[in-house]
Every structure is written in structure tokens, then in C-alpha cells.
Amino acid sequence: MKNSKVYRSELTPLTFLRRSAYVYPEKIAVVHKGVRYTYREFEERVNRLTSVLLNYGLKKHDRVAFLSPNTPALLEAHFAVPAVGGILAAINTRLSSGEIEYILNHSGSRLLFVDEELHPLLKTLDLKHLEVIQIKDSGSLADPYEKLLSEGSPEPVEQLLENEEEPISINYTSGTTGRPKGVVYTHRGAYLNSLGSIIETGMNVESVFLWTLPMFHCNGWCFTWAVTAVAGTHVCLRKVDPELIWKLIKNENVTHFNGAPTVYAMVVNSPQANRLENPVTVNVAAAPPSPTLFKNLKKLNFRPIHLYGLTETYGPITVCAWHKEWDDLPIEEQALAQSRQGQGYITADLVRVVDKNDNDVPRDGTTIGEVVMRGNNVMKGYYRQRRATSEAFREGWFHSGDLGVWHSDGYIELRDRKKDIIISGGENISTIEVEQTIVKHPDVLECAVIAIPDEKWGERPKAFVTLKEGRVVSEKELISFCRENLAHFKCPAAVEFCELPKTSTGKVQKYILREKEWGDIEKRIN
């Protein structure tokens, strides 16, 4: 990793672990079930995994896939895979077997680490091109993952990074085209986004971070690296369980966690909920916190920070930076002010809202345009999809597909989505993908899927279906059909049988369907 320039080191989050293990070797780095690893142990485990990967013959820029909930193994992979010059592909654990297979093939992964609980998903797959390693997540030697580590060398390896713009990870995300696209992150981008999140969310060595957000989402919004940078403590969590969350907040003195409003709604509505002695910072993204949620969070002494971003922006790229004078507003108005997406991180470029010709819309809070971004917190591109990349990067800016307005104070606020994407509990769902699944049913003629507002999940898909002449199929049957072919969270919450409204040229008018479902709600996203 040494550069010939004395005054330059390549930016990489790998240095974060090295430094924290050096400065705070005895500090607790990782807490998981009964296990506690110090920073010395965390680094040693990463070194062992690194040497295991080398023993598998992993070469520079080879891909390594992980299918795992938030476990120490997945956290370790965030340092070990790039340490050998590899690229980490952490796969969404809620996907179906077919979707996982697509990602494994498209990424060309050479190794797949899989948590025991998720192993059944691989049953039907042809994995002969892959080395598959099981993780029992037991921390004991009977665990194949732990056994491998025990055989690895605890010594650090010389780093292979030559240029900070080399890829560090690929995060697959559902786009409009149905098939997930692989979003490529660089070492430089991951490093700078980490520093940005540390500063915007106020983390330091005393921070204790609870892993409510899946690490497979944008590498946990880069908090896998950011928490390590400040030598904070990672508290792992296999799944979002409000009772356990409250227990951990109390027992581990949690200071920060991340998630979609859905997660926080579960937390504040849990029977264990009670006012926190010390404030806990909660970073809310994927959708703005509703006034009710905002109020409930504040009441319990949570300190909500509203962030916004996409997989293409390493997770968060904007923050609704709080203004002190808002403290004096009635709480509803505070919530309203904070429901806006705000502006770019300290480490990011300013975010714009543009019209069809890529010119700025007026900052009037009403003209709708597309949100565009550029700079160090924007992905390098879509893996092996040059055309999709240059389309997204047209005019030198990443086009988010999110529609919003630009307020007079410079803050942006989302209003709708250009792309046919539904965001349900923080997960992206491509409406096209759901539509393509439904029309595979032999009785279906055509269909259109839109988002409908949902109190718990923010949005859920609803399908409008026209059956073939003379055929009969029930809503329940169609949903079951989807569940066999799609991740369950992507399946329609409801099916309505009808004629689809169309333009004269035959294009489905989804806005008419949305009108019907959303009525007089001002925005078309939730």
C-alpha cells in the first residue's frame, strides 16, 4: 500500500481497523451473543480470514460473496476481502434462490460464505463453480468458519492496494430493469463516506453501534468501516427484534443505530419501550420519519437524524442538518422541517434538483425535478453494465430517479419516484420485476404494480391484473405464485382484477392507479 509519494497514502477503510487495533487493542470491538472480541482479536480474526482467502488462491479484484445476517463473520469480511485486493459482494438475505443465483453468476464470485440459517436457499442452485463455506455463527471450533480461521495465520499481510479508486465492494440493488444491478464502491469513496457519517452523526471512541441495519445494505451505509474508524463497539444483531434491541440498548449502552422508519416504529411501539437515560442517536433513512414517529422518538430520548441516499451513493449522501432555531418550533413543525432530505454531507458535493434538460429547477419548494448527485460519495458505476452506467451518469451527474423539490433554503425534499421502485421497510422492490413474475402465471394477461402506502412498511406493492379471457384465479393463488418465485417482501400485499387504464398508444397509466390508491396524500412516496 506504500505510495512512492511521501505525502500521500491511498485512502482506504482498511487503515481504520489497523489504527484502532493499534491504539485501542484491549477495547471491545465486537459484541455478539455471548462473544466479545477486543480490537486486537478483531484484527487477528480479520488477518486469519485474509490468509484463508489467500490460501484459496484469491487474486486481486476477485469477488467474494457473503450471504449472512449481521454476524462477526460478515463484519470481518469487510476488512479481510479488500485486504487481499478482493471485492466483497454481500447479498441481501431476503432474496429468493433465483435472485441469489443471478447475483452469484453476474458477480462471478469465486467464494461464497453462507450462514447456516440461509443455506436452504442454495439447495436448488448449481454451485459447482464456487467454493462454499458455511458459517454456523457459533463462535466455536465446530463451526466450519471458525475452523478455517483457526487454520489461518494471525499475521497481517502486505496490502495490495495501488490506487484508492480500486473497487472495494459490489452491492446489488433492484433497479427498474428488473434484474438487480451491481453497484461498485471504491476504497476512496468508502473512506470518505465513513468520515462523513462519523462527523454528521457525531461518533467517537465512546460510541456503541447496534446493528439493526443489515450490513448487506450499502455495506451497512459504510458504518462497518465508520464505527471501526472511531474504535467504537459493534453490537451485532441477526434480526430486528424489538425486545432484544431494548435489552441491548440498556445492557450495552448503545449510543447509535441506523434504520428505516419501519424499524423505529417497531422499537418505539414495543412493550419494552421506556425513556432512555442517555440520548441515543438514531439515523433514519429510506423514508422520512413521520411526525408521529419523530415525536415518539424524541419522547423516549432518541435523537433522530434524517439521512437520505441510495445504494449508488454509498447509503447516505444527504443529511437534514438541524438548525438550532427549530428547537423553538412546535414539535409537529420540527417533524415537518426534518422530514426533508436536506443537503449533501460535508464530504459530498451539493445535491441538485434538475429538470428534463438537466438544468436546476427553481428553488421554490414546488417545482418537481430529478435529484442528481456527483462526487466522492457516488458509486464508480454498475458492475459490467457500461450502458446502464453511462445512462445513469449522463451530463456528468448521477441521476437518482428520485423526484423532488428544491426549497428556498437549499434543502431538497423528495416527492415521487421516476423509476418504478417501491421502498418497503427500507428494501427496494422493482415493480417491473414483480410484474414480470406475475405475468408468468398462465392465467394472467397483463398486470401493473404500484406502491400503496402502508403504516408499518412505508410502502407495499399492489398488483392490478387482467386475466386471460375466461380464466379464473384468486388473489390468494396469485400471491402464493409470487412467493414461490420472488423474495417474500417483494410479493404484492393485494391484487385487484380489472382493466388497466392505458394511453392511446397502449402505455399503462400508472398514475391513474396511484391516484386511486393514494387519494389526497400530497406525496406519492411514503
Added chain:
Amino acid sequence: MKNSKVYRSELTPLTFLRRSAYVYPEKIAVVHKGVRYTYREFEERVNRLTSVLLNYGLKKHDRVAFLSPNTPALLEAHFAVPAVGGILAAINTRLSSGEIEYILNHSGSRLLFVDEELHPLLKTLDLKHLEVIQIKDSGSLADPYEKLLSEGSPEPVEQLLENEEEPISINYTSGTTGRPKGVVYTHRGAYLNSLGSIIETGMNVESVFLWTLPMFHCNGWCFTWAVTAVAGTHVCLRKVDPELIWKLIKNENVTHFNGAPTVYAMVVNSPQANRLENPVTVNVAAAPPSPTLFKNLKKLNFRPIHLYGLTETYGPITVCAWHKEWDDLPIEEQALAQSRQGQGYITADLVRVVDKNDNDVPRDGTTIGEVVMRGNNVMKGYYRQRRATSEAFREGWFHSGDLGVWHSDGYIELRDRKKDIIISGGENISTIEVEQTIVKHPDVLECAVIAIPDEKWGERPKAFVTLKEGRVVSEKELISFCRENLAHFKCPAAVEFCELPKTSTGKVQKYILREKEWGDIEKRIN
């Protein structure tokens, strides 16, 4: 400043001001005497200065010198000069006319902005190659600087930065060779060091920074940029005046300031000293806080952070990161633990201690070696001194000239200085420069200058002088002679007339002189 890569923006602290003025236009950015500028006004003043510089025909990489105490003008220059692609040379205001002349010539500055109070220093200088602009620091239109701003355009200019490794400033520092050397900072280095200081010292939008540290020292350890990045408030201060400091701490709710132990000793010993309601973070560098100072600071509710660095490392590059378990130690042991220089910033590479062959010394806390650094927080080089640069950068590391030990916990601790440098009240003094001045006296045969410990200033120079056969001159006369030719702080505190101890080859044995003066004090720096 736009890069052809959508996923890359060149790192530059210029974006900090742009963002803070955008997100917090109405927030107070600068407080100075009766004046308060919001971030909108701060940016507008910077834009005006930028356009003034362009009107002077300033071209890319042209140097602009400033001779000013901590005023809004000097702070504005930190953004306006680089905005036109220029390089800022902020000159130490304690230098003599001859020293200032050398820096103006060596840097090849085209413009010189000078504070009225310092204008007399220029009287004897030939400045015909320079445009000189006076700053009355009055904030009113009768001030030539203010008049210029009023004629400038408030509109931002397109940035000219093409590569983040371009120079942003030159900071002249006294080295061993007598003549000050110009240390070149890059936009990238200034950006990353700023983020490092924000994280290590815990700054955010609520921070109020008091300018006890001169901005001409390493651009105020890059806090000119760092405080702006978090949209904190800069409270300017023309000179260190304990009574005024206490007043400002109280009236402006100061949260952070920087300085050498000398400054803090004045503050805690001031009659105005009283326990602070809210903790104030004080970043101590140039020498470790003594146990007494540490205790006194804590007693008054200051939170001392010990930093270490040199001009060549953008100011601080290491922090003695606090370990929670130290809280339980007796306060003397806490002070001892914190008197060490610690380890590299999050944004810096790890700092090493090496032997003569540039190999690591053992981490035993006793073997003395030289402290070496590399990476993004190390200067680009010495301006127009290629040989001095490659000598300092030998073996791919910057050789600090500071001698220290490496502790088993990885922290470094300074013990002595390889170079003949005295650090007095945070200012570097080259012993060679003082010696060369003294031997210019017609009655002096030879002399040697060393540091002696001083309670107030840390160290001060003492001269050992051999007179020519039959000549007589008093201590007082020699000191006066020095004061005519050198910055006053560089002049000897004492002169002793004697034979100089020498080796058989005639080299002066300074260590014998030091032994005599420092006696059984363990270290040879203070």
C-alpha cells in the same frame, strides 16, 4: 473544479465554506471585536476578496503573503487565495524585518496584505516588486482592505483546481539551516487534516472556536478550514490576552481552543480564572501539558487533548488518544499518560520511531530514535528547496528531527531534538540562526546556543560566547545586538562567557552545555 469522473471530486477545503454558507447562511461564522459575520456574509466577503485578487491579475499558483494577527481578513484569505488558484503565505508576525524580507523574496509573493500595527516592520524594506495592501482591521470603509472588498464582486468564481495535490499554502518555519524553509501544503492534505482534527477534537455545528493560536502557524493547524467545515463559529483574537480570553469564553460560549502550554498557563493563572459551567476542549501542542497544568485545566473544567506535530505535518499529526481506564488513575498518573505524544490521527499513517538505519527501534519505552511520518498529513515538500526536501524525505519517510521513544502500547514520547531547534512559547527558534547573528558582533570569536528550560515559555535560548582576545562586551550589550537583528523571541535569555567544550576534531559539544543547564531533568526538551 469539475472532474470528468462523476464519482470523484478533488478534495479541497474550499468546499467547506461553500457548503456551510449554503446550509447555514444565517449562522454566525466570525466574531471579531464589535463585528459578527454570518456564513452568508463570510462567503460573500471571501468572494469579494477573490474577485479583488483576480483584478490584480493573480494567476494560478501565484503567492500571496499576509502579515496579520488573527483577523477576519486573514481568515478570509484562507479561502479567497486558493479560490483563484493562488498559494497563501501567512507570515509569522513576530519575525524581524529582515526575516520578513527573506520570506517575501523567497516565496516570490506578488501581493502583501499587512495589518496596520505591523506596517512599521516594512519601513526599511524594498517592496517595489510587491503590491502592498493595508488592513486597518476596523471593519469600516475607511479601511483600505474593506474598501477593496466593497469594490469586489460578491459572486463566486469558477474554481480553478484541477488536481487535489496542488499547493494551497506555504508556511515558513525555522529549520536547522538558519534560514526559514517554506513548507508546502496541498488541498488534499489540508482537507484530510481538517477532517482528522474535527473527529479527534470532537467539533460540530455547535462548536465555537477561539483563535488563541496564530493563523500563521500551519494555517492555524488547519482549523481555519476545519471550524468552517462544521459551520462552527470563529472568534478572532488579535493577541493572547487572558482577561479577554476569559471574557470571550463566557460571552461567546467558547467550546474549543488551541495553543502551546504557555498560553494555557497564562489562562489558568489569570485572576479571571473560574470553573467553567460547560467543559471547554483545549488542544495542547508544541510541548506536553505538565502535570500541574493538566491538573489546573481539569480543575477548571477544561478538557485537555494533547496533540503533536510540526509545520511539516500540517500542525497536529498525532493525538494522545485518551483511554477510559485512565479516568481511574490518580491525576498525576493521568497527566503522565497524557504527556506522551500518542499516535497518528485517524486520517494519518501510524508514526514510527527509527534508528540511524531507519529501522524501528524496540517498543521498550527507553531506546531513543527519530520520529518519522508519511502519508496524507505530511507536507508536499520545501518550496524551492529540492535538496532539503529529499534529505528530509529519505527512505520514503519524513524525518522530523524529534527524538523519542516508542512505548509498548504503541504510543510515542518525545525526549530530545536532533535538530538544533528551540521551541519557546510554541515558536521555533533555530539555534544556528541565533549563533550566526551573535558571531556577527565584532568582539565575538565564537558561540554556541542551546535551549534552557523556562517555566513560562517552556524553553528559551542561552548563548555561550567566547570573545576575541582582549575584547570586552557585556551580556546586556550582546542581547541588545541580537534584538536589533532578530525577532525578539529568538534572542538569548542569558549569555555566558566561557571557552566552548569541543571534540578533538573541534566540534562543539553542545551536550556538555546542556548537561550543565538541564542537570538531572530526564528529558532534554521542555
